[in-house]
Amino acid sequence: MIKLKIVLEHSYYPNYFAIEDIIATQEKAPCKFLVNIPKLGKLNAASEEDDLKAGTSLELPVWLVQQLASGRQPLVTIDLPKSYKPAYREILKADATAVDLHKFGLYFYELGCHIAQFDNQGDVREILVHTFTTRFKQLMDLADNIGLDPSAIDKLDMLERKLFKDGNLARNLLNNWLNNSIIPMGAATMVVNHRKRKRINVE
Amino acid sequence: MLGEKAYSLVKELEDRQCEILPYNTDLVTEIATEIVHLYDQNHQDVRLEDSRTPGTSTNLMPTVRMRHAAIQRNQRCLLAYHYNRLRLLRQMRWEFGSILPTELKENLSAAENGWFNKYSTILGKYMRSIGENGGLNLAVDLKPPKALFIEVRCLVDYGKLELNDGTNVLLKKNSQHFLPRSECEELIRRGILQHIAN
């Protein structure tokens, strides 16, 4: 039971209040309007008209696109953002470990999950799983401080970073335990951070 | 763009899971105004739509749908902002104790301040009600204790500390003491004492 609890604690799952999910859904996806949208012409910076015309192509945040593209009468059709298009999928298939995922998209997996809803072939989902499982070894090595090249951390997307952070913290606690006989009690994390910031402000 | 303000409000919380920033009253008000504005426009257009004969003039429903999506987005961001700040506040009660450093207290809204005090009171009352002999302090013994007494160094000029047995200890900066663990763990957590192993 105890182990189960830990699993649940450490697995991110997006919910209504999740900051990460809100930020990830602000990423943009290309879409094309199927109908006229009266009065909202200002959303298209390239046009002076009052109405947003059918046929207009725009990049809109995913949270909005999701609402407009779903339902019985979709207002837009959605296209894949470039990181999920076939050309980029090929790069990931060739060698996902060599890719700087941070550059592919800060929220590569999060955005991918949202985008996958509109990809009926399932190619997006497949590449997400492939990328994650292929890159796992690297993530585990980083978290365990094996083959130290800290610059590799910069190449992780936000989900991988979170997993790395928690994993690395636990690993350091473990190594600390193995190497020291008495581990002193420390100040609370927030207290330590507060002190540090205060010192920076003073300087 | 729709929802931009709400996004920047939530963005304030990113990477700041350990720090409470000043409550952004201005932005919160602006977003609330934006919601009201969008709602009013929708209200108007829906009325127009009701009186329209099908097939004539423009269909306003797509516009209403888009605005409605923006309202929901703004609402989600506002709620997430407040909810996540409360989570942080609750954690602060456990890490700083019932009295917050002034600089941090100033960052709270009036409502948040009230919430913190109430939470603190309820928690205190609960801890006093469990266990025997006047309660159980749940904020100590976070790690299995190894020894009854520990060696500590004082990091700040704290003043007098009265121990349970009635003796007084003067905690001066850089002074070292051998104290009952149970009575100094909280001071260690608050960064006043430093635990010296060995």
Added chain:
Amino acid sequence: MNPDDIEFIAENELVQVISNFNSPVIALIKGNVGPFRAGLTTHVPLWLAVNLRQRRQCKIVPPSWMNVDDLEECKTREKNLRIFTKMPSDHYIEVAKLLLDCSSDDIPQADEIRTIIKDIWDIRMAKIRNSVNSLIKNSSSFAALDNLTMFEINSMMPLVPACLSQIMRLKKPPRGLNTQSQFPSSILINTTNTTNSL
């Protein structure tokens, strides 16, 4: 769990000590210990053994498996087999660490023992990492953990289970989850600090 927590659990393991004092049976929450007769062996929980040893009131009798020959054999077996072999104690690493740290004088060839145990640990950790990697790479849904100790299993926390959960999430979209419009009917502030954060 933190290593400290598992150490705490391991401290219930019984070890033999030779006390240098006399005492009748002592009643403790977890059960009785003693009686103690100077010069005679008694079984006590590990935590008490460490405590008595630190106060120089006993000598530790090393557990039967804690000798160079048995451990070397254990190491060879571990190295030659692909599977995990059974360890002489379910808490071998914790017991060894606690005993070697407090009473290396009482244990013959303590340094050698320390090295062999470290070797065994390293071999087993390498095996765990390999099998975890193939577990994830082949998208298998389960793994047998036979003969792994609690401490070893815990060494993969939280990374491995968290990654497995993420893979599950990437594979299967939660049907009907629409975070935009879904507003929870009751808002509970979670008890953990991490649930909600990426």
